[in-house]
Amino acid sequence: MAGGSLLLAACNSRGPKSAERLLDYAERKNESVERFLFRHTSMDMAGRNVPNTSAVPIYYIAPTVPIWNTAVSGPWTLEISGLVERPVTLTLADLQRLPSVSQRVNHYCVEGWTAVEQWTGVRLASLARMVGVRPDAHYVDFQSFDDDYHESWDIESATHPQTLIAYGMDGALLGPAHGGPARVYSPVKLGYKNTKYLTKVVFLPARNGGYWSDQGYEWYGGV
Amino acid sequence: MKRHHWIVRVTHWVSVVAITIMVGSGLRIFNAYPAFGRPGTKFCCYPFEGTPIPAWLTFGGWLGGARHWHFAMMWVLVVTGAVYMTFVYLSGEWRDLVPRRGDPRDVMQMIKFYLFIRKHHPRQGKNNALQKGAYFIMPWIGVLIVLTGIAIWKPVELAPLTNLFGGYLWARYWHFVGMSALVFLILGHIFMVFTVDPYAIPSMITGNYDERLSPEARDARPFYHLLPPPERKQP
Numbered sequence: 001m002a003g004g005s006l007l008l009a010a011c012n013s014r015g016p017k018s019a020e021r022l023l024d025y026a027e028r029k030n031e032s033v034e035r036f037l038f039r040h041t042s043m044d045m046a047g048r049n050v051p052n053t054s055a056v057p058i059y060y061i062a063p064t065v066p067i068w069n070t071a072v073s074g075p076w077t078l079e080i081s082g083l084v085e086r087p088v089t090l091t092l093a094d095l096q097r098l099p100s101v102s103q104r105v106n107h108y109c110v111e112g113w114t115a116v117e118q119w120t121g122v123r124l125a126s127l128a129r130m131v132g133v134r135p136d137a138h139y140v141d142f143q144s145f146d147d148d149y150h151e152s153w154d155i156e157s158a159t160h161p162q163t164l165i166a167y168g169m170d171g172a173l174l175g176p177a178h179g180g181p182a183r184v185y186s187p188v189k190l191g192y193k194n195t196k197y198l199t200k201v202v203f204l205p206a207r208n209g210g211y212w213s214d215q216g217y218e219w220y221g222g223v
Numbered sequence: 224m225k226r227h228h229w230i231v232r233v234t235h236w237v238s239v240v241a242i243t244i245m246v247g248s249g250l251r252i253f254n255a256y257p258a259f260g261r262p263g264t265k266f267c268c269y270p271f272e273g274t275p276i277p278a279w280l281t282f283g284g285w286l287g288g289a290r291h292w293h294f295a296m297m298w299v300l301v302v303t304g305a306v307y308m309t310f311v312y313l314s315g316e317w318r319d320l321v322p323r324r325g326d327p328r329d330v331m332q333m334i335k336f337y338l339f340i341r342k343h344h345p346r347q348g349k350n351n352a353l354q355k356g357a358y359f360i361m362p363w364i365g366v367l368i369v370l371t372g373i374a375i376w377k378p379v380e381l382a383p384l385t386n387l388f389g390g391y392l393w394a395r396y397w398h399f400v401g402m403s404a405l406v407f408l409i410l411g412h413i414f415m416v417f418t419v420d421p422y423a424i425p426s427m428i429t430g431n432y433d434e435r436l437s438p439e440a441r442d443a444r445p446f447y448h449l450l451p452p453p454e455r456k457q458p
Binding site for chain 2: 216
C-alpha cells in the first residue's frame, strides 16, 4: 500500500477528493454504456470441457456462516413484494414446485477470478410475471438474512433469462456455505451483486444501493 | 519544420499520464486475485501464480478505487490512441514507421553499433531501425490491450469478442501479457531517451530538434558520446 496510500492521502474510497467528481461522472457514463450493451439475448455459457469448480470460495459478511434458524424464525420463506399487483410469500417447497431451469454458467467475481457451477432455480422473470410487476418498478432490491447484505439491480438485468432465484447447486440443494436456502444467481452481474441467503425480492421505483455498492464498488456491476 | 506535430506531442504526454494510471490501477486490480487459473486449479503459462505485485507499483489504493480509475482512464487512453493513430495515418507519417524489407538488416546494424562491433552510427531517417520497430508495434499492442480489456469487462454481453481471445481466462492473460510487453518497450524507450538522445526530450514538448545533436551526428550509444561533439574552429 505504501506508494498508493501516500499518493492517496486525504482521500476516501474513490481516491483524492478532487478526483471524486470525475470518477463519479465516469461511473455514470460507463453505466449508460453498459446498459446500452445489455441484451436479454446475450447468454453466458460455460465451456463444455471446463470442469465444475470444486474450490468456489465460501463468502458471507456475518461473523459466522448464516444458517436459517427454523426454531427461532419459523420456516424460511421468500417474500416478493414492492411495486407488484399480487405480493407473495413462498416457502422453499412453493419455489421448487414452480417451473425450474438448470444452467451451467460462469461466475464472474469482481476480484478477477471465475468459477463454473450448475445452478437450478426459478427465473426471476417468471416470478415477476406471477406477481404482476407494475410498470413504474425500474429496480429490484435483493435482501438477505446475512446481516444487512442486500444489492439492488436494474429491472432489465433482474429479468434476464439467466437470472435465477437458485435453490440448487451442482445437483444438490443449496447449502448454507453457498447462500442457501436460496440466492440470486446470474452471470450478467458480478458476484457481489448476486445476493446470497435471500429473504426478500422487492420491486422499487428507484435504486436502493447495496452492501458493496455503498462501499464504493460500482452499483451497476454488469458483466 | 517541427520534428513532432503538436497532435503527436499532446497525445504523447496524455498517454504518459493515462498509461501510468492504467498500469498502476490495473496492477492493483490484478492483486485482488494475482493468478490466472480458476480457484483451486493450476495455470500453465504464468510463473508467478498467487504472487501479488509490490504495492508501491500499484495505484488506486484498493480494488474498488482502482476499478474506478481504470474504467475512467480507459476512455482517455482509447480516445488519445485513436486520435494519434488517425493522425499518423492521415498525415502519412505511418510511412516512417511501417516495416520494410531492409529493416531486419538495419536492426542488425544498429545492434552491432551498440555492441561496438560497428564503429559509426548507421544512416537513418527520422528514427533508427530499432525505434521504428518499437514505435510501430506499440500502438498495435495498445489495440490488443484495449480489445482484451473490453473482452474481460463484458465477457457476457460481448461474448464473441471474449471467445476470440480464447475465453475470459485467456483474454485476461493476454491483457496482462500485452501490458507487460508495452511496459517493457516503454522502459526501453525511457532508458534510451535519457542515455542516448536526451536532446529529443524538448522536441516532444516544443517540437524543435537540433539535427546536429542527433545520435547519428554524435555516434551516440547508451551513456556514450552523450555530450555534443566539440565545435570545430573556423579557419
